[in-house]
Amino acid sequence: MYKTACLISLLALSVAFFSRCFQVNTTGSSDSRGPLYAGSQACIKCHQPVSNSYIHNNHFKTSSLVNAGSLKTMAAVAKDPFYFLDSTHISIEEKNNTIYQSLYAPDNRSDDRGAGQFPAPRSEEFDIAFGSGEKAQTYGYWKEGKLYQLPLSWFSDLNAWANSPGFPASHARYNRTITSRCFECHASYIKRDVEQSGSLAVNEVLDSKSIVYGIDCERCHGPALEHVKFHQDNPDAKTAKFITRISTLSRQQRLDLCAVCHSGNDRETQRSLFDFVPGDTLSHFYYPSFGATAAEPDVHGQQLQLLRLSKCFNASDMTCSTCHQTHGDQATTMDYSTKCYSCHEGSAHATDVMKENEQRKRDFNLASTTCVDCHMPLVASKTIILNDGAGAKTIPYLLRTHRISIYK
Ligand code: HEC
Ligand code: HEC
Ligand code: HEC
Ligand code: HEC
Ligand code: HEC
Ligand code: HEC
Ligand code: HEC
Incomplete structure (x- = not known):
């Protein structure tokens, strides 16, 4: 079955x-x-x-057209509406085979506030999904050449819908635009036109028909x-x-090939990242980053900066491909301990851990204590902070730090 x-x-x-x-x-x-x-x-x-x-x-799978079928199981989880501090709520509901995020005023309006105090009910449908759903998926809806983010996102570890990252707990937001910048890292192409409105303000119009989804x-x-x-x-x-034969590129060029999307989401770009081809230099695409983020990279999206803080990286010619296979199913096929051990056979401690793992597996069929549990621990992102709306509790978003080190 x-x-x-x-x-x-x-x-x-x-x-x-x-x-x-x-x-x-x-x-x-x-x-x-x-x-x-x-x-x-x-x-x-x-x-x-x-x-x-x-x-x-x-x-x-990192961006796609939403199809109602694939959303249905996730939508079914949203039996209960999601409440905001202002007592409005969002329901995920299906009408005529289309799924919507619909905003409603409180069911019980017997409090002092009149109906006019609340935003008008509205419904927007799911058009585009960002994220494979490995950890999370967020959605956009189109209106007149602009794409807006829907207020609720899906979080796989929680198996639940929650407020989209960075959205307030106080009220539902439907007006945050998704720019071409999201597509530059989550898709292969989108055509955009820029309308100059006013002296500096730039108005971006996206062409939904031009999108090449996924990477x-x-x-x-x-x-x-x-x-x-x-x-x-x-x-x-x-x-x-x-x-371009990737094996002929320098180490820096091979790193840049990944770092174009894995060295921070908040950096200013000089050119569209869509123009990046293997062999290009990252600094031709981004302005140098200054300030706090450079000193303390976030586990979200700054893998290269973190790796650079590791002895392993600086004392070897390691690239991302040392540990990651680019074409396969990352999540299920990687045996990271074996990768670590291939360079650390000389460490008596590592050899002990490997032996212990084998024994645990053979005698008790227990999962291994991998090297990364201790040396690349899960860390909460500082840039993605979630809240559960009405309760306004924060929910950590955990990722592996790429600073390989000895942690207490
Ligand atoms: C065009 C932008 C882009 C480029 C280039 C890129 N990545 Fe990614 N990468 C992403 C995005 C976006 C995700 C998040 C995927 C998702 O939705 O789960 C991701 C996810 C990953 C993951 C996690 C995969 C998983 O199974 O959850 C790994 C590992 C990774 N990238 C490694 C690399 C390596 C290595 C390279 C260079 C060979 C690279 N990436 C190049 C954008 C990019
Ligand atoms: C008509 C056959 C053919 C088609 C179609 C084709 N390739 Fe290739 N490709 C080859 C051959 C032959 C090689 C050399 C042998 C090898 O590396 O597999 C190659 C090698 C490659 C390499 C490895 C280069 C290296 O040595 O590092 C890449 C990358 C590549 N192709 C990308 C693509 C992409 C992307 C497409 C689709 C847009 C594509 N190929 C379509 C025949 C083809
Ligand atoms: C500079 C590249 C970059 C930009 C710009 C970017 N992202 Fe990401 N995004 C990533 C990478 C890389 C990941 C993989 C996980 C990580 O590193 O935290 C990711 C992860 C995600 C995920 C979780 C995917 C999963 O299944 O785990 C979502 C959802 C997402 N991004 C949405 C967005 C949206 C919406 C925007 C625009 C507001 C955006 N991203 C802008 C690179 C980028
Ligand atoms: C390409 C080879 C290579 C790989 C792969 C590799 N390392 Fe290393 N690692 C090194 C080198 C070289 C050093 C520096 C050794 C020294 O200074 O004596 C090092 C140092 C370390 C240290 C000491 C760090 C410190 O701050 O003192 C730890 C811990 C470590 N590695 C763990 C790991 C783990 C865990 C993995 C797998 C996730 C891994 N390494 C993968 C090459 C590698
Ligand atoms: C020494 C091994 C190693 C190297 C080198 C390495 N990674 Fe990873 N990476 C890991 C491990 C281990 C995980 C966690 C995988 C898991 O939990 O399934 C991971 C996870 C990821 C993820 C998923 C998000 C997260 O944090 O869980 C992304 C994206 C990623 N790596 C990108 C990169 C990029 C880009 C590079 C190169 C700049 C790189 N990695 C180099 C070992 C490595
Ligand atoms: C996230 C970036 C990325 C994407 C997407 C990607 N590749 Fe690759 N590809 C690489 C890298 C990096 C290498 C070099 C080998 C390595 O580091 O794993 C490579 C190597 C290759 C090779 C030569 C070596 C081998 O593994 O056979 C071929 C052929 C190839 N890619 C074809 C493709 C085709 C076809 C697709 C689409 C189905 C594709 N690649 C998608 C990054 C990518
Ligand atoms: C239970 C946590 C834990 C696990 C699992 C673990 N380590 Fe360690 N590792 C440590 C601690 C703590 C230290 C520092 C104390 C010391 O020097 O023995 C260390 C030190 C190291 C060092 C530097 C000192 C040396 O012995 O060379 C390396 C390299 C290393 N570990 C690699 C690995 C590798 C590879 C694996 C997986 C095969 C692994 N570790 C698994 C906790 C762990």
């Missing part, structure tokens, strides 16, 4: 993967990024294993239509042409 369910969802995913990509022909492609791009569908024919495993990767092959590898054409025409060529 479970297996069948898995298979069905697998199939659904691959259908989504294949169908949302673009038609390629020998004269060009219809990819909204322009004539140099082929679209992920074009890679499958020659890179089947990579393409197959990649559909399980959270990069691929696709060419988002990391750069435009590849020429590569596709060459290898179609030269099936005997075994060495890759017209594509």
Whole structure:
């Protein structure tokens, strides 16, 4: 039964993967990024294993069109409305196969305030999801070329809906815009027009039809239509042409390839991150960051800065790929202790831990105490702080620190 369910969802995913990509022909492609791009569908024919495993990767799933079907199980959890301190509440409800976040005034208006004191009831539907849902998912709805964030987000560890990160506990907010900046890290492309309104204020209009959802092959590898054409025409060529070979890049370039999205969300950009291709230099895209964040990087989104504070990183030629496989299913396939031990076989302490792990597993079938539990502990983010609305309790958002060290 479970297996069948898995298979069905697998199939659904691959259908989504294949169908949302673009038609390629020998004269060009219809990819909204322009004539140099082929679209992920074009890679499958020659890179089947990579393409197959990649559909399980959270990069691929990190933004998507919302489909009511996939939301239904999550919506079902929201039996109770979510209350704000001003006594209004939001219900997640389904009408005609569409799911909405609807705001209501208090059911019981017998208090002193009249109906006019409360915001008018409103309903907005789920259009776009950000985040794979590994830890969290937040949503946007479209209105006149602008995308607005919905007040409630889904948090997987809590198995619950809660106030979107950074939203107030006092009242529901429907007016926070989602800018192209979110897409630069969570999607492969969106076309934007900038309207100058007033002297400095810039008004951004997003083109929802141009979106290439998820982080696709060419988002990391750069435009590849020429590569596709060459290898179609030269099936005997075994060495890759017209594509940057990542193995030939310097360590810094390989780090920058990841750091373009993993070195902080609050930094000012000089150019669109969509233009970044392997081999580029990060400092051409971001202005240097000053101030407190540089000294105390957050576990959310600043993996590179944290890693830089580690002896492991400074005393070896470690990159992100030393521990992370880029195309696979990160969450289930990684054995981080083995990665650590591959460099720390010389440590008697590490050898003891590895032996103990094996023994625990063999004799008691117990999960291992991994190296990372002690040396890369879970830490609460300072930039993502959640609250549960009416109770206004804060809920920590835990991530692994990438400062590998000895902790007390
Ligand atoms: C017609 C066949 C063909 C198609 C289509 C194709 N490739 Fe390739 N690709 C090759 C061959 C052949 C190689 C060299 C052998 C290898 O590394 O697998 C290669 C190698 C690569 C490499 C590795 C380069 C290196 O050595 O580090 C990357 C990255 C790559 N392709 C990306 C893509 C992407 C992205 C797409 C889709 C937009 C794509 N390829 C479509 C044939 C193809
Ligand atoms: C275009 C932006 C972008 C680039 C480039 C990028 N990432 Fe990510 N990465 C993300 C986003 C966004 C997420 C969050 C995915 C989600 O929604 O769960 C993520 C998640 C991850 C995760 C957690 C995966 C999981 O299973 O939860 C790892 C590990 C990771 N990235 C490593 C890398 C490495 C290594 C590179 C470089 C080879 C890289 N990333 C390049 C944006 C990017
Ligand atoms: C998050 C960034 C990222 C995305 C997305 C991505 N790759 Fe890669 N790819 C890399 C990196 C980094 C390497 C170098 C090897 C490594 O470090 O794992 C690589 C290596 C490769 C290679 C050569 C080595 C190998 O593993 O076979 C091929 C071929 C390839 N990628 C194809 C693809 C295709 C096809 C897709 C889309 C289905 C894709 N990549 C998506 C980052 C990415
Ligand atoms: C500079 C790149 C960057 C920008 C800009 C960015 N994010 Fe992220 N986001 C990430 C990375 C990387 C992660 C992976 C987890 C981590 O490092 O904390 C992530 C995680 C998330 C998650 C949780 C995903 C999961 O399944 O765990 C959500 C939801 C999210 N971001 C939404 C947004 C929204 C909405 C915006 C715009 C307001 C935004 N992000 C802007 C890089 C970025
Ligand atoms: C690419 C090789 C490499 C990998 C992989 C690696 N390390 Fe290290 N690590 C080193 C080197 C080199 C040092 C410095 C040794 C020294 O100074 O004697 C170090 C130092 C350390 C230290 C001492 C830190 C301190 O502040 O004194 C700890 C703890 C550690 N590593 C744990 C880990 C853990 C846990 C992992 C896996 C998550 C890991 N390492 C992965 C190479 C590596
Ligand atoms: C020494 C090993 C190691 C290296 C090197 C490393 N990571 Fe990680 N990373 C981990 C471990 C362990 C986790 C936690 C995985 C888990 O809990 O399933 C993790 C988790 C993540 C996550 C998920 C969010 C979180 O904090 O739980 C992201 C994103 C990520 N790494 C990005 C990167 C990037 C980008 C780099 C390079 C700048 C990098 N990592 C280098 C070991 C490493
Ligand atoms: C229960 C917590 C815990 C676990 C699990 C753990 N360590 Fe440690 N580790 C420590 C502490 C505490 C120290 C510092 C005390 C010391 O020097 O023995 C340390 C020190 C180290 C050092 C520096 C000193 C030395 O012996 O070289 C390295 C390297 C290291 N650990 C690697 C690892 C690796 C690799 C693993 C997994 C195989 C691991 N540790 C598992 C707690 C732990």
